[in-house]
Amino acid sequence: MNVIETKQLSKSYGSAQIIKAIDLSVKEGELFGFLGRNGAGKSTFINMLTGIIYPSSGTYSLLGVKGPNDQVKKRMGVMPDYSTLYSSLTAMEHLKFLSALSGNSASKVRCKEVLNLVGLQNHGGKKVGKFSFGMKKKLGIAQAIIHDPKIIFLDEPTSGLDPESAITIQKLIQNLQKNGKTIFMTSHNLHEVEKICTQIAIMKDGQIIKIGTMDELRAFYRSKITVKIKHSPIPKAEQLTLYEWLESAGSDLTKEVNSLTITVDDEKKIAEMIRAFNQCKVDIFRVEVEEPSLEDIFLDE
Numbered sequence: 001m002n003v004i005e006t007k008q009l010s011k012s013y014g015s016a017q018i019i020k021a022i023d024l025s026v027k028e029g030e031l032f033g034f035l036g037r038n039g040a041g042k043s044t045f046i047n048m049l050t051g052i053i054y055p056s057s058g059t060y061s062l063l064g065v066k067g068p069n070d071q072v073k074k075r076m077g078v079m080p081d082y083s084t085l086y087s088s089l090t091a092m093e094h095l096k097f098l099s100a101l102s103g104n105s106a107s108k109v110r111c112k113e114v115l116n117l118v119g120l121q122n123h124g125g126k127k128v129g130k131f132s133f134g135m136k137k138k139l140g141i142a143q144a145i146i147h148d149p150k151i152i153f154l155d156e157p158t159s160g161l162d163p164e165s166a167i168t169i170q171k172l173i174q175n176l177q178k179n180g181k182t183i184f185m186t187s188h189n190l191h192e193v194e195k196i197c198t199q200i201a202i203m204k205d206g207q208i209i210k211i212g213t214m215d216e217l218r219a220f221y222r223s224k225i226t227v228k229i230k231h232s233p234i235p236k237a238e239q240l241t242l243y244e245w246l247e248s249a250g251s252d253l254t255k256e257v258n259s260l261t262i263t264v265d266d267e268k269k270i271a272e273m274i275r276a277f278n279q280c281k282v283d284i285f286r287v288e289v290e291e292p293s294l295e296d297i298f299l300d301e
């Protein structure tokens, strides 16, 4: 089942079209990573799905129900902007208060359990006003999951967290997914998205320009395979021919002592290179092939 589905979803402010007729389907149980440069339109898109702003045109449905819908909102978790937390309440009071407000009143035991999950187990009695930025972020995630929702929207859940806390949150997000939740998250941390997301979309100027699993995105990008070859010394008489051949076979050739790095556009070129080395009586000791990372794919856009 598609848990999130948008059809021609658009948003304009005045004459500026921020989101341009997006058709998107997110299946149940996906950990969906939504990427894009600053101002691409990620938050605007999420804000439409979570009912914070209205679309200018197009439709969306969540859990098969056309949005916005109050019943669906109860089954959806949204990480709030940290500035909207109540500073005079303690973390425990905050979770109890907000869960009651949204019609999903949480028990003290559940509040403690969720504070534990986000790593705030020792801070339940502390006033939110005294929280650091990272602690507020964790409390925001706790608030998003307190009522055990089916879909969870997280806008940059780990930005500003120290590395250890970021890993705790990434593991928590992965566990939520393993337990059947559908998670839709934005992030500027490409390494994180590559590591944990099962589907990735890249947004540019209000449109989704690439979408797929990490492997599918790599397949779009097969033209950048970096190969590092460690080899025996190249006989002087063969050097010119071999290097000239390599330059015609690939690009970005970097020569070092008994090793080289080259970028090729097709895996078949790797086999051809090995044959060319052998013909020049050069032994190959190691071939390292570097697949394009999400960063390569993202930066290429």
Ligand SMILES: Nc1ncnc2c1ncn2[C@@H]1O[C@H](COP(=O)(O)OP(=O)(O)OP(=O)(O)O)[C@@H](O)[C@H]1O
Pocket (backbone or CB within 6 Å): 013, 018, 036, 037, 038, 039, 040, 041, 042, 043, 044, 045
């Ligand atoms: N209320 C608004 N009125 C006018 N323009 C807006 C409004 N909200 C957002 N925008 C514009 O919409 C564009 C997309 O903004 P949005 O916040 O969705 O981007 P984003 O991808 O989430 O960026 P970031 O990564 O910086 O959070 C920006 O050009 C922004 O200035």
